[in-house]
Amino acid sequence: MPNKTVTYAEAIREALREEMRRDPAVFLIGEDIGVYGGAFGVTQGLIEEFGEERVIDTPISEAAIAGAAIGASLVGMRPVAEIMFFDFMTLCADQVVNQAAKIRFMFGGKAKVPMVLRSPVGSGTGAAGHHSGSLESWFTHIPGLKVVAPATPYDAKGLLKSAIRDDNPVLFVEHKLLYRTKGEIPEEDYQIPIGKGEIKHQGKDVTLIAYSIMVPRSLEAAKILAQQGIEAEVLDLRSLRPLDEELILQSVRKTNRAMVIYEPSKFGAFGAEIAALIMEKAFDYLDAPVIRLGGEEMPPPYNPNLEKKLVPQVEDIVRSVREMVI
Amino acid sequence: MPTLEEKMQMFYTMYLIRRFEETAEELYMEGKIWGTFHLYIGEEAVAVGGCAALRPEDYITSTHRGHGHCIAKGADVKRMMAELMGKKTGYCLGLGGSMHIADVEKGNLGATGIVGSGIPIAVGAALGCKLMHTDRVVLCFFGDGAANTGAFHEAVNLAAVLKLPVVFLCENNLYAMSFPTRKSFAVQDIAERAAGYGIPGVAVDGMDVLAVQEVVTQAVARARNGGGPTLIEAKTYRFKGHSKSDKNVYRTKEEIKQWMERCPIKRLESHLQSVGVSASDLERLKQKAEEEIKEAVQFGLTSEELSLEEARRLVYAE
Numbered sequence: 001m002p003n004k005t006v007t008y009a010e011a012i013r014e015a016l017r018e019e020m021r022r023d024p025a026v027f028l029i030g031e032d033i034g035v036y037g038g039a040f041g042v043t044q045g046l047i048e049e050f051g052e053e054r055v056i057d058t059p060i061s062e063a064a065i066a067g068a069a070i071g072a073s074l075v076g077m078r079p080v081a082e083i084m085f086f087d088f089m090t091l092c093a094d095q096v097v098n099q100a101a102k103i104r105f106m107f108g109g110k111a112k113v114p115m116v117l118r119s120p121v122g123s124g125t126g127a128a129g130h131h132s133g134s135l136e137s138w139f140t141h142i143p144g145l146k147v148v149a150p151a152t153p154y155d156a157k158g159l160l161k162s163a164i165r166d167d168n169p170v171l172f173v174e175h176k177l178l179y180r181t182k183g184e185i186p187e188e189d190y191q192i193p194i195g196k197g198e199i200k201h202q203g204k205d206v207t208l209i210a211y212s213i214m215v216p217r218s219l220e221a222a223k224i225l226a227q228q229g230i231e232a233e234v235l236d237l238r239s240l241r242p243l244d245e246e247l248i249l250q251s252v253r254k255t256n257r258a259m260v261i262y263e264p265s266k267f268g269a270f271g272a273e274i275a276a277l278i279m280e281k282a283f284d285y286l287d288a289p290v291i292r293l294g295g296e297e298m299p300p301p302y303n304p305n306l307e308k309k310l311v312p313q314v315e316d317i318v319r320s321v322r323e324m325v326i
Numbered sequence: 327m328p329t330l331e332e333k334m335q336m337f338y339t340m341y342l343i344r345r346f347e348e349t350a351e352e353l354y355m356e357g358k359i360w361g362t363f364h365l366y367i368g369e370e371a372v373a374v375g376g377c378a379a380l381r382p383e384d385y386i387t388s389t390h391r392g393h394g395h396c397i398a399k400g401a402d403v404k405r406m407m408a409e410l411m412g413k414k415t416g417y418c419l420g421l422g423g424s425m426h427i428a429d430v431e432k433g434n435l436g437a438t439g440i441v442g443s444g445i446p447i448a449v450g451a452a453l454g455c456k457l458m459h460t461d462r463v464v465l466c467f468f469g470d471g472a473a474n475t476g477a478f479h480e481a482v483n484l485a486a487v488l489k490l491p492v493v494f495l496c497e498n499n500l501y502a503m504s505f506p507t508r509k510s511f512a513v514q515d516i517a518e519r520a521a522g523y524g525i526p527g528v529a530v531d532g533m534d535v536l537a538v539q540e541v542v543t544q545a546v547a548r549a550r551n552g553g554g555p556t557l558i559e560a561k562t563y564r565f566k567g568h569s570k571s572d573k574n575v576y577r578t579k580e581e582i583k584q585w586m587e588r589c590p591i592k593r594l595e596s597h598l599q600s601v602g603v604s605a606s607d608l609e610r611l612k613q614k615a616e617e618e619i620k621e622a623v624q625f626g627l628t629s630e631e632l633s634l635e636e637a638r639r640l641v642y643a644e
Contacts, residue, residue: 029453108417168642
C-alpha cells in the first residue's frame with residue numbers, strides 16, 4: 001500500500017475534496033473559506049476546483065451558517081460548515097444544540113440532519129481569550145450530536161470522511177497546533193469509524209487517555225517515561241461521543257491505572273466523564289484513583305509563558321504519571 | 327386571482343384550523359392535552375393565504391404558533407391531534423408535541439420552540455433547493471418577536487446576498503408574548519426593514535386571505551425565477567392569549583373585540599356569499615370540517631403511546 005506524508009490540514013482538505021468529488025450533495029459553507037482558503041488555510045484551493053456554488057463564503061453570521069447547514073441537510077444536502085474558531089460556536093449554539101441535535105428526535109425520526117461542523121479548538125497561538133477556547137466538552141453533553149477530535153492526519157482524514165457520510169450532525173474538532181503536524185496516509189480511500197478509539201502506544205503500567213493535541217503530548221511523555229522504566233499505554237479516544245467504552249475498560253483492566261489528559265479547564269469537562277466511567281465499570285481493577293490532568297481554571301491568557309502553563313504539557317504529564325506510579 | 331373553487335378550499339382550511347384550535351383548547355381544559363400550546367385563532371388568513379401561493383413540493387418552516395401552518399400545508403388533522411395528545415400515531419410519534427410538529431413529506435420542515443431559530447433553517451432549505459437545481463421555494467413563517475432576534479438579521483441578509491428562493495412571511499400579531507410592537511420596533515412597518523437588506527418589503531392586511539395570497543404569490547414567483555427573497559409583513563392578531571398561561575393583562579378587551587370584528591373567516595364568508603355561494607354550501611363545508619375534527623379527536627384518544635425503548639432508538643440515525 002503506497003503511503004504519502006501530509007499535514008493534518010492537508011489530510012482534512014483531501015477528505016473534503018474527495019467527498020465533494022464523490023457526492024454532489026456535499027458542499028462547504030463558512031467565513032473566508034473561498035479565495036482566502038480559511039483562517040488556517042484548510043480549504044485552500046477548493047474554490048478553484050468546485051466554484052463558488054459549492055464553496056460558499058458567507059457574511060460573519062455563525063447562526064446563519066449553522067442554520068443554513070441544517071436547512072440544507074433537511075432537504076437532502078450534506079453540508080460541511082466551518083466555524084472559524086471554536087469560541088464562535090457560542091454564536092451558533094442554539095442552532096447546534098436546539099436544532100441540529102434535536103430535530104430528528106423531535107420530529108419522530110422523520111427527518112435527518114447529515115451535517116458536519118468543523119472548528120478548531122486550542123490555545124498555544126497567542127490569540128488570547130476569544131480565539132483559544134476548547135469548548136468541545138459542552139457539546140459531548142448533547143444527545144443527538146456526535147463529537148470527534150482526531151489527533152493525526154490519518155485519523156483526521158478517515159474520521160472526516162465518516163462524519164460526512166454519517167446521517168447525524170457531527171462536530172469535527174480540529175486543533176490549531178496540529179494543522180502543521182505531519183503523518184502518513186494511504187493513497188486509497190479509507191474511513192475511520194466514529195466511536196472507535198485506538199491504542200497509539202502499548203504499555204502495562206498506566207493508561208494515558210487523551211484526544212486531539214494531548215495524544216502527541218502523551219506519546220512524547222510515554223517515551224520519556226519508558227526511559228525511566230515506566231511503560232505508559234496511550235489511548236487515543238478519537239471520538240468523544242459516541243465513546244469507545246470497551247477500549248478504555250480493556251486498557252484499564254490491564255494497566256490498573258488511568259490518567260485522563262485534556263486541554264479544557266479541568267472542572268466539569270469531558271475528562272470527568274471518562275473518570276466516572278472507569279470508577280463505575282472498572283473500580284475493582286484500579287490500583288490508584290483515576291487522575292484528571294486538565295487545563296487551568298482561567299480564560300486563555302495572552303502572555304506566552306502563562307499560556308503554556310494553561311494546558312498540560314509533556315513535562316506535566318511525565319511528572320503526574322511519576323507521582324501516580326512511583 | 328384564485329378560482330371560486332380555490333376560494334372555497336381556502337375557506338374550508340381556515341375553518342378547519344379554527345375548529346382544530348377551539349377543539350384543542352376544549353381538550354386541554356378537559357385534561358386530555360397537557361403541556362402548553364399557542365393558538366392560531368385569528369391568524370388563519372396568513373397561513374392559508376401563504377400556503378395557497380405554493381406548489382405541493384414547496385417547503386415551509388413554521389413557528390411555535392404553528393398548527394395553522396401545518397394544516398394549511400396539507401397535514402392530516404388526525405395525526406396532529408394525536409401529536410398534541412402525545413401519541414405514537416402523531417406526526418412526531420408524540421415526541422415533539424405542539425411546538426415541534428413537522429410533516430416533512432408534505433414539505434413542512436417543522437415548527438420550533440426557539441423564537442427566530444427557524445429563519446436560518448428556512449434559508450438553508452432554500453440554499454439546498456438552489457444547489458439541487460430544483461425550482462422549489464421555501465416559505466418561512468415567523469412572528470414579530472422573531473424579527474428582533476439576531477437570527478433574523480443574519481438569515482435574511484444571507485438569503486439576500488445569495489439570492490435564495492425564500493419568502494419571509496412575518497406574522498405581526500402586535501405582541502411578542504406581552505411586549506407590544508409599538509415598544510419593540512422603531513419603524514412603522516416591519517416590512518420597512520427589507521430596505522436594509524436590499525430586498526422588496528411589502529405590508530399586507532393579514533386578516534384578508536385573498537390579499538395575503540396575492541402578495542405571497544408574487545413573492546413566490548420572484549423567488550422561483552431567481553429574483554431572491556421578499557419580506558412580507560402580514561398584520562394580524564391572535565384572538566386568544568399567547569399561550570395557555572396568558573391572562574391577557576397587557577391588552578384591552580376593546581382592542582381584542584375590535585380585531586375580532588375583523589375575523590378573517592367571516593370576511594371570506596361574506597365575500598363568498600357576495601359572489602353567489604349559498605349559505606347551505608358554506609354550511610356543508612363547515613359540517614365536513616366538524617366531522618374531520620371529530621374523527622381526529624377519536625383517533626388521538628384511541629391511539630397508543632411510544633415506549634421509552636422506541637424513543638431511545640430515535641436519538642441518532644443508524
